Amino acid sequence: MLYAILCYHEEDVVWSWSKEEDDAVMTRIGAVTDRLTRDGKLGPSLRLLPTTSATTLRKTQDPPLVLDGPFAETKEQLLGFYVVDVNDLDAALDIARELAAANPGGAYEIRPVALYNPDRRSGARA
């Protein structure tokens, strides 16, 4: 079963990390994701740029309205996600706990995936 692990954290804090701190976090996360990859449990994962670089298309009117910034102004922002392939919620939570130990602060939302379309670009890596 596929779960998305959505990563929420205060981006002001995350983008205040020094390069060394950021590198250290990425190294620790890398150790977890490498193992998940070997176990065949890790699908696509990505890290997003700051919400200041986001643009929102509001579809509630016609034509849709283009707005600067993220969809919602929240205390914590969506900073990235992992897709994991596991048997049940407990297994997904175990992975989230491991990731949390590598990257404390903020929250993970664990959400089952309803529809999964792999990358269809020609030559794209699976």
Added chain:
Amino acid sequence: MNDATWINAALTAARPQAIGALLRYFRDLDTAEEAFQDACLRALTAWPLNGPPRDPAAWLILVGRNAALDGVRRRGKLDPLPADQAISDLEDVEAPLAERLDGSHYRDDVLRLLFICCHKDLPATQQIALALRIVSGLSVKQIARAFLVGEAAMEQRITRAKARVARADVPFETPGAVERSERLTTVAAMIYLVFNEGYSAGDGTARSSLSSEAIRLARLLLRLFQTEPEIMGLTALMLLQHARAAARFDVAGEIILLDDQDRSLWDSKLIAEGLSLIDKAMRHRRPGPYQVQAAIAALHARAARPQDTDWAQIDLLYAALERLQPSPVVTLNRAVAVSKLRGAVAALDMIEPLAPRLSGYFHFFGVRGALLLQLDRKAEARKAFDQAIALANTPAEAAHIRLHLDRLIRDASPTLT
């Protein structure tokens, strides 16, 4: 990351907002800073025990305000100090209180805090030092190291700048639209100054960290003013320039020009963020100097190889910049694009009239020498390079010009074959 590292990052991130709000309450910079300091000390004991609060800035503002008010009462009545727990234990009441903290004031609080560092009587270096101390929270020692001066001298410089700011009338009312936009312009200029202090230094030096700090401040400002195209432009400009940091100097600390840089060393993450911001800014169709400069930097970033650079578009953008912000330095930069498009003669014609106004400018003689060299006018090139060296701002600049000179001298000497 351990608790202490996380807490430090959270305190740094919350600092501008928290001190900005405390300044609004107490209308005195020293009191606001002390209150924040107090709150930080309490956070260091409370957060590891209770876990980090959901809104660190709100927590710090409340605790800082209470601590400072207690200080005032204590001095007044000599009441006993309340237990730490009473002040810091905000777990349950935090959320509703945070709501009452006038969320909408936050952005003007932060803007005001940045703005008071830009007092027009303060020379640029003092504005930068003050902003780094108050807004960024760098220690005097860190700032002194970045500016290559002694700690005592920097301490004195900051104290004097603070005294000057304290005497000034700090505007505490919520600014109107025009005033807010004026403040933003002033603050943007100061942030770009901070960036350039770092940019002029080599990658990895204490001073170069100022560039990342300027980017952090710009991202913060942009989060508060999400629809301002010039703030997007400023942030994009700094990101695109900073992306080249690792490629700008060789191992010996010598300058590598754009054409000669190893583009695989450019930071693709920073470039992606910069490109997305300049795209966003241009949709507003309200061009400004930062956006145009960022658009130029974007064209360089988009070129996979130097020969792929769209010099015609860069020429047009510099022409736009000349209209927005006429300056001989802009024309000088445009001449470099013109030399690529129409040759060194056209470029030389363009910069000759600038000579009287740029007679003290390193880059003028550097560009002039390089153009003359392209035309094989060696004696004149050598003279221009000599003048450039005399005006160099950093050893790296001088060393770079000396390379040209060495080559000229080598070529001029009789070959021993």
